[in-house]
Amino acid sequence: MTAAGWPEEESDGPPATGGALSRTAGRVGRRLAALAEAEGDRWVLWLPVAFGSGVALYFALRQEPPWWPGVAAVALCVAAALIVRRWPAAVAVATALAMAASGFVVAQGQAARVAAPVLERTIAGAMVTGRVTAVERRPGAVRLTLRDPVISRLAPERTPLLLRIRLSDRHPAPPAGAVVRVRATLSPPQAPTEPGAFDFQRRAWFMGLGGVGFATGAAEVVDAPSVSGWSGLSVWFERARAAIAARVAASISDPVEATVTTALLNGEQFGIPEATLDAFRNSGLAHLLSISGLHVGIAAGILFYVLRALLAAIPGIALRWPIKKIAALFGILSALAYTLLVGAPLPTVRSVLMTGLVMGAIMLDRDPLSMRLVAFAGLATIAMDPEGMLGPSFQMSFAAVTALIAAFEGPHARLAAWRRDAGWVLRGLIYVGGILLTSVVATLATLPFSLFHFQQIAFYGVLSNLIAIPITSFWVMPWSLIAYASMPFGLEAPALVAMNWGDRAVIWTAGFFAGLPWASLTIPAMPAAGFAAVVAGGIWLCLWTRRWRWLGLVPVLAGLASPALVGRPDLLVSGDGAVIAVRTGDGRLSASSKGGRTVESWRERDGERTAATPWPAAGGWSSGDGGPSLACDAVGCLYRSKGKAIALPRLPDALDEDCGAADAVVTAGVARGCRAGLLIDRWTLRQEGAHTLTFDADGGMRVETVREWRGDRPWTGVGTGVGTGIGAGGAGSRIDRKEGR
Template identity: 80%
Template sequence: MTAAGWPEEESDDPPAIDGRWRGLLVRTRRRLAAVAEAEGERWVLWLPVAFGAGVSLYFDLRQEPAWWIGAAALAGCAGLLLAVRRWFALAGLVLTLLTAAAGFLVAQAHTARMAAPILTRSIAGATVTGRVMAVERRPGATRITLREPTVSRLPPERTPAALRIRLSDRHPAPAPGSVVRLRATLLPPQAPAEPGAFDFQRRAWFMGLGATGFATGAAEQVEAAPVTGWSMVTIAFERARGAIAERVAAAIGDPVEASVTTALLNGEEFGIPESTLDDFRNSGLAHLLSISGLHVGIAAGILFYVVRAMLAAVPYIALRWPIKKIAALFGILSALAYTMLVGAPLPTVRSVLMTGMVMGAIMLDRHPLSMRLVAFAGLVTIAMDPEGMLGPSFQMSFAAVVSLIAAFERGSRRLAEWRRDAGWVLRGLFYVGGILLTSVVATLATLPFSLFHFQQIAFYGVLSNLIAIPITSFWVMPWSLIAYALLPFGFEAPAVIAMNWGDRAVIWTAEFFGRLPWASLTVPAMPGEGFAALVLGGLWLCVWTRRWRWVGVLPILAGLASPMLAARPDVLVSGDGTVMAVRTPDGRLSASGKGGGRLTETWRERDGERTAAEPWPAAGGWSEGERSLSCDALGCLYRVRGKTVALPRLPDALDEDCGTADVVLTAAVARGCRAEWVVDRWTLRHEGAHTLTVTTDGVRLETVRGLRGDRPWTGGR
């Protein structure tokens, strides 16, 4: 009440503030609705993303879901879509969920379809008999894939459907399609080297490989029933690849140049020396060695223009037949034949799908390049091989194509206007600029995937591609098509030699840029959350066309920064406990011995380090800051941030270590050990490789099994 007795007037401030917020929300909602409506044609592009998200969800599970889960989710979303079909926005959300459920179901069905026995323990001295379906020629050895094998020490119901066996180069390689018998040591597919590392066991499951191994003698050919069905086609192309490799080796004397030429002709990269592969990786030219969209597109494009020119040279045909559409049909057929010849790897299958749709669009008088074309190709490719979506080949291939089409959509009109009245000099500059722009866009688009899968950045990729791509496009690939045409008649040598001149220039480019100072940079492994942010940010940036697409830059930057923020483990232990490594004061890893091979190399690569520290000393050690290592004949003690980690070499050290250490890591059996954390033989056998990180909150142990769970491809671990 006021002094006069009148009631106090209520303040108008809260309603005014509330009204301003309400108005802001209304304006924001209208603005977003207007942008969403303007992007109406682009919303469908998120359906393949949703499909892939459903596939990723399936593979991220720690336990195999019940067989009916995927079907029930799909049916439930379909019913819900019918119920909300009158509400456009809600129906779009449910359609996205329906597509994700479809991806989940497809991945689940694909896993069930690929089910086959896998080896769970090593077998030495087994007699193996099987049909040779693939021959991989490598320096110093040959690797063969046997289908429908019999193994002397395994019952039929536990025998894998396929084996991959390494043969010494001292013995002749068997011919594709032949049935051979040999003595071999068989091993289960290798588990990840550490939690989060590449899972070869999963890849082997979907390749149909149930075991790997090495032969202890020569392969003996035996009589068998003739090949029938699709296997005949597979073996015929495998034999053709072998014949191409032999013809190239006969025409080109230098083994390095011959191996690169062979890779471009038949898709076999196995014969290329590791040093040459390193040069191609460090220079950013590794994509030229793997048959992918570039090669398929060039091959189909060359044949399209050649056939069209030949038909146009005949007036009767040019005036009466649709020569452009006929040439497009030949382009499709050439892409299919090329894909079969190089073994149909996943990136090539994607390229054939896109090439087929581009040529199909030409035949139907439609625009050949669009984001919807890529979206459809992605949907089909994921459905064909859901697990392949998780690999670098699929991801880098689609990232490059999506980013290039997005850039083309943004600048095609302006570039067309500039080029319309340009002379031949300016057109040449436009071509060079186009290659430069293509290299920059593709390099930036594939950078996140190179970081995630290979922990590497190639700094001179743009410059090296500016030189190598024109050579490949205008010299190497045309001569390769001529070589293909001459191979059946045995006259391919001149074309192969001419093709090799271009390959020699590409190899020189890779060596020059790959060996320059700071040619490449290695970084620590990117966490999964950072990678997911990068992918979503990149898709947001490429799919949308309005200004709100720039919001995608924020998660991209967060993802790029994530490797620097993620803490690498202090101790790593292999799955059998025979190899261990600890982090030194300078941040590198010191392994328990000179062994380990590829295992310790993987640890080092995921650390982002080019060189490893000296191995553990037989006696003595080092101490600096909060880290120290002391070793004697019985084992080592590693101290970090106030915690003591015992790493015994012999079981005799367990009694003392279990009473004094906070953590005990041993390949022996440690029953009754009183340490707070104990990892012994049985733990390693069940959980796989371990990593140990000491933080201010205590000790964190992570395991391979803890990260990937129990799935069909884990072999019962």
């Protein structure tokens, strides 16, 4: 008999190879089963992962599916779980599949629920009338969001529900809630600048945003603001944000410091100069400008501890009432109020949900630092906004929280015991060590998402956060709460000035670390497959507790290395053909024009801080030794690389010669009858959107288009090449531009 109680197998000779493999597989299987059983309490954490996988599957499809397959899959999986209920492993598999199918159904249902008209073409000089629901102040402009607009020369059934219009700051901004009339040029939301780039059209579809544009004159108020119902509450908070911005500007003379203070008080970071934003990004402090879990948690935590201390000072209340739970309730209410005051952007909604769960756990005498609470919050937020799961804000916030809880789950009780028995010196050291460890864990957890969405690494983020977070926690946020309490009485100026001292220190910290050598590094865009590997490995690493969790490092490291394995295109064409960029001999991009946001996006995805010199009107450049070359004259340009000749005509007169001699012809005009091997003209761009061309060393040429990458989905039905993105850019964080807020 073996030690496990099983009879030994008899053998007349040496074991066969197949038998050895079978026994090895059996031992591995038993070991995995033992690990799975030991992690029994963690399996429930994978339900939100399965739900999110179903959401990701829906968005990965190239064709919009019928409504019934997802519903049928949910029903079949639930039925299967009931049938195999005697076998726990089978029930777990059926439940996971049911959750994945549910995520698919929720995402598809949300896409259908928010369906609304989208502009199909650019409309110049349209007269637009609509109610202002948001006023966003930006450098040199104000961006208005209009609900239920009426657009001249456009039928009501084809009119979007929401529009965004940029208004010059030369004209006064209308109040929130007012009905305004303005003449504007409108366009559809911008399509991706290249295959794989951020899809603003998809984000706009789920926001209900059907068009963007810019005003050509002042906005005329034709009806007073509405102050009734939920719309009236929204107007009140919008006015409160405007009042906060005005009082900050009156109390703080430095415009940069005033915009940072305003961002922390009312969530408006659009007015912060781009140079300051770059300093915060390059120093790893950009998260301090975006109202997130840190700010909501600090605001709720301060009120929780202050109120608890005040109630504890009154013996009659402290002895008769559960003051800790009362303080937690007011902490939840303060988080809700803060969220509404800063405009309730999606990241803040997620943050207040997390804060509410923590305070709720305190009220129920449960551990507030629980991975199950994070799992529930993730499930709830994905269900509320499935498309938001694809954005950097959701991914980075939940990655940081999940990694921090995974890192502190084990030593949490031991650290609490140390703090309880320690003196003030040791407590201070524990706090500093906690901030340092928190910064390291959060930085490592969010690094892959920063690389995927922004192609950037901030090397001094740990050190800068070690300075900036205590200033924010112990100085800036307490004074912000005092400023809030003082504003109804007009006494906020001293609190705002004191708060600004802390903001000034944070701005200096950002500038100092951003100015150091190697403060940040940019890399080429990470491929989707590499990003998926990083996400899968990171989830595996955080959700398990046994040693097999470290297997998750393998896909994480493989995904981080993936940008080095995928080459960038040699030639890029914008969706309207107005901008073309080619790769030079040193690997950088040279564009036909400055190109605005399009060229900036290409440059960022290339991992370059600046673009190469634009094309000359006449002449050109050559890399030598058979490398890329560009030759231009009055009628067009010719680009040569890796044995390919690409004609880039500027005038129709060049088409006859180019079509017969070049391997490919790229033009923003119409090229009927062109016999080139590859033709990209106006009609091709309208149907397929932006193009990329990649040349192989063996003479091959790979062509990718936005339509091929996205497929035909509800948000792509208006065509891929028509969006110009007018009004969609402007100052603001790259998370703002990525998520279209």
